[in-house]
Amino acid sequence: MPKFTPSELDAHKAKLLAAPAKKAVIKVGLNTCGDAAGAQPVMAAIKEEVQKAGLDAQIVKTGCSGMCALEPLVEVTTAGAAPVQYGRVTAEAAREIVEKHIKGGRVVDAYKVPSVGDMSSEKPVPGKQYRIVLRNCGVIDPESLDEYIARDGYQALKQVLSGMTPEQVIAELETSGLRGRGGAGFPTFMKWKLTRASRPGEQKYIICNGDEGDPGAYMDRSVLEGDPHAVIEGMIIGGWVIGASQGIFYIRAEYPLAIERIEKAIKQARANGLLGKNILGTGFDFDLEVRLGAGAFVCGEETALIASIEGLRGTPRPRPPYPAQKGLWDQPSMVNNVETLANIGQIVLRGGAWFGAIGVGRSKGTKVFAVTGKVKVSGLIEIPMGTTLRQVVMDICGGTSSGKPVKAMQTGGPSGGLIPASLLDTPITYEDLGKLGSIMGSGGMIVMDESDNTVELSRFYLDFSVDESCGKCAPCRIGGTQMLRTIDKIVERKGTAADIAKIRKIALTMQRGSLCALGQTTPNPVLSALRYFESEWTERLVPATKK
């Protein structure tokens, strides 16, 4: 197995790029979801037809392109032509596509759907997709190291290890304005700087948070499945900057394909001198291992996550001390989200200033969202910060699936809040969403139309959070249950105005008294529903006079 040095990496990349292109390239989306939608038989049919006809075509298995509602997805590129996207492809349709398009050179209009390219722009402009994190998803075969290398893969690592100082990397991150994509939005450069400065020379750890707890969101799964090396490259760079020799992927057990792809990518990187001892011949030693979650939402919280890696119950502990001071096995540790890490390589390569020019105010770069609910084109999108909610639903996702008006959108999952249709022109930034009582969150975005009920949705989220409370502290454990009971009373039309007041009071106690952000944010969906849709609550109340 070749172990790359920096120059060999470049030579290998040049060789890959110089290889003669096939007459046609056929890409089939094969993530967890593609499989579910029936992409395996489609793949088999294409392979069979291509072989039977002896065609000069390359067949590639890719990750998620984002057009999730249209799966199974097949993309065909013939020499000199722009890629054509086909959606909802069956095995028969696939045979027809091979016959007519690959062999005959005619696009099969019956299965043609808009491509991501149609919705994206070359330059980052609000209202259009722009891909940094998802740049390889749906484009390359995630199980091929060569395809990643051909798309500038491990160039950032090479650059960092052969000429930059850790301080320079941190400075680029500071210029970029990148903030954590896991929910809290803490400036990434600051976290890296603090962990680097903490107890120099001691054993440190970098941890990738792939727990993705928001139910109804799958940004991190798609990145782990669709471009695993990009996250690994971010981890190695992060490990080098903070002075860690060991990194850990913590991934939910519910994501078996993501786990498999990351494990495979780790092996490939190790075999090629990109991981392990003496990385790229520069003397830097760093390795990675994978640990699985076991179905506890609270384990997404960083101190609980660390406890879980130690093999314990995943209960949060008070901070400080922060993981940077005392984390895994009491050593300095840094927890970063999947999407945060997937941004690192591009920021190093293209410069912090390039990234910092995208977005608005203190919200820089792009954000990936999983847009679901009553939306026409449900899927994964990546947009420059500052794009408005309206642009997302109406322009990018084609409006509601029912054709009924949008009633509200929800960001931040169980920790976030509802935003009413009247505020859809709000730009997507940490600050603007926060002002409305919601949060950026990790990327869940739910669209509701007028047939949906905000009392029920907020009850749904509350039920989730109550179920997932670890029970360590009273405000969260008791407050959540009481709030749920009170809401149930209102749902059953037995509540009074006093019950609404009671909900507000419990909310305050939970926000102020809970130990971790789970308890502190549990009331958010309910509070936002009360704030913007109060009449849906009051119309369910028993009039005070009747009592």
Added chain:
Amino acid sequence: MAAAAPGDLALIAKRWKDKRGSLIMALHDLQGRFGYVPRDAAQELGKQLNVPLARIYEVITFYNYFKLEAPGKNIISVCMGTACYLKGAPEIVAKLSEKLGVKAGETTPDKQFHLQQVRCIGCCGLAPVVTVNEKVLAKVKAADVVDQVYACAKGA
């Protein structure tokens, strides 16, 4: 369910014994082998890993993923994530519940089916989603779900 095969346990213990904090990983392997965490197997694993049974149970009971009882031949999981919830998952659970005569979280008396609700499995674009064993059913309709589930079930 088969009794604990000592050979498997020894392999699992060997794989994780020298790795710090690996109890959860070892339990994943154990559940992968048996479909749940049998008490005698947990006890034996604890012995080999030097972990008291009480600590193992402390962990298993905290994490939803681990099952304490044999789940039945076919596991039906209905996704109750937000996207699936909004697209009719509650009706799907109700339908299956009615047909199988069990509530979510229960196994049918003949041990053929275990019905459970799960959090998002990451296919929200295809909501509502139901899985039967390893097979994922996309865009499921309450009216068809029973037939679809029977079609994928093994040996029922």
